[in-house]
Amino acid sequence: MSYTVAMVIPFQGPGGLYGPSAMASAELAAEEINDDGGLLGQDIELRWVDGGQEPRRVASVVAGLIRDHCIDAIAGWHISSVRNALVPVVSGRVPYVYPALYEGGESRSGVYCTGESPQDYLLPALEWFCGNLGTRRWFLIGDDYVWPRRTYQWLRERASSLGIAVVGSQFVSYGQPDPEGISRGLAAMRDEHCDGVVSLMIGQNAVEFNRAFGRSGLQDHMIRLCPLSDENVLLANSPRENCELYTVSGYFSTLVTESALDFVGRYQHFHGDGAPSLSGPAESCLESLAALAALVRQAHSTEVRDIDRVVDGATFTGPRGRLRFKGNQTVQPVYLGRSEGLEFDVLADIKAS
Template sequence: MSEFVVGTLLHFQGPGGIYGPSCQAVTELAVAELNAAGGILGRPVRAELLDAGQPRPALRGQLARALDTGRIHALTGWHTSAVRNAVVPLVQRRVPYVYPAAYEGAETRPGLYVTGEVPSAQLFPAIARLRAEAGTRRWFVVGDDYAWPRRTAQVLAAQLTSLGVQFVGARFLPEQGPSAAQLAHVLAEVEATAAQGVLVLMVGQNGVRFNRAFARRGLHERVLRLSTLMEENMLMGSGAAATTNLYSTGGWFRSLATGEALDLVGRYVAHHGNGAPAVGAAAEACYEGVFALRTIVERAGSPTVAATDRSVDGLTYDGPRGRMLFRGNHAQHRLYLARADGFDFDLVGEL
């Protein structure tokens, strides 16, 4: 029987490379579990890994060849919005594409199904809670310079006035990594604006470097940080001394005490052993992407985009985040706010 090949876009180099090993390991677990349960449409599943961190012309060429030869039958994996926007024109209407990362919202293109968080559901309630509990009203945005951070800041700026909260400044730094001088300049601006909180919209190693510079300047003791991509690998990279007053918000944390979260961590350790890379939010999103893809295709009875587009609305399934419900092409699920405690997170509460 022919394989069902899932193209899996993961970052193995560049700022997002810090997520790569855990994303690959979780994808391997997901594929093994799918195959133990009969695969997709009765076909054994294989993940073909594609490096989303390589230069985009090379990535587009690699993906185009795989699509043109019929070598892959669907696409998923954790990768940035910049990569998504680069590859959608190649994938659209050809194979179903599940995008599991937190992103800027408003994605409606055919064949694209989103299981990640969006700003209105993820960040607005988190900022509202921090305003109520910590009095954080003045925020400075520091992000990488591409669609997700810029659009997220735009969406939130319009929403936050109802809370009596404002952005007092914003800086977007080179996507492939800011210089030490650029980081120093941004931190001086944070101090000059008397910001009480910094919204950190930075990927992987960029966020790690920002956290370290933030702590060296002593800002971690008096200015709160909130991030959407901050996960366990980034905490380890930042160092425990740099994570004071650091919050993260999202649909899954390793420290969640839900049965679904504990089950995933237990199965992951059983599959890979105790020495496997730490499961963080990006890795869990990869698991979510594979199982959402299976559920969408199985319900449609076909991997054709016309069939999956017709059948996705109203689809539900149970995964590591609990019950997932698709409204149109977006999945809805529970969201949480958590505070860093060394190399892990303490749950503050459900949003």
């Protein structure tokens, strides 16, 4: 008998760029949990669900799996639009660990968030730029869905207290290439004489934005803060296109901590030299399964009502070290990185106080 987890990961669309490394990290996590006795005596099995499909389609697939008793839990990296489509159909029937960096505010029963929210990553990053580089005039460009739009609203509400100005925004199509939208955004950044741009774009969309930004020459005049431009995005762009690109994350493949280095070693041993590049979204998939295992073991139950009772204060260990839940959201380290060619140089631990 097994405990089956639906791993909702994009294998198509903009986020499909993260899919191979996310899948590889999840496979390692399942192997390690099973080697450690599984969940309440049951081995974990993974069932892949393409989270790159239209959100209502993902929700329909997962609803059918729950109805037919094919899955016992949900985890994996996917965008907030998919999460918002899933939560009503899950409706507390199975535990759901959501590991993506997101817009914050998720508090529904049975949903356990291990990813960073704007208070964790955007606030301290902007404070760092303001204090260290004097970056005060910001533009925001993002994919047109809930994470960028709600994060933009969050940023506008806090700009004055941060001592910055948000002078404009541009939202571009998420599901289809939108070079015209990117061009409009670049022109507005130039016209507004911005010091920096926050780019809230996913996967291949981030790649296309960075290419256009590189062609524009704006990297000679302003910096980019791109929270989901991960190692896979860097590999898809040239060093010139990656110039003055910063990102913020709880994990980097170049992070030099004991837990992060140990994770890299285990990952390479498990998958070999040809494994997909590690990144924040990939690491989050391993962490979603590690969190699920810890919550089930601490609750001594796989039922949502029992996990809800123990989640506040629950702890687990992953590549980012020992993490703790506060409510249904983990408290975590956050680091600022700057691109150096095709990898990130970790500049600072900027966790908000």
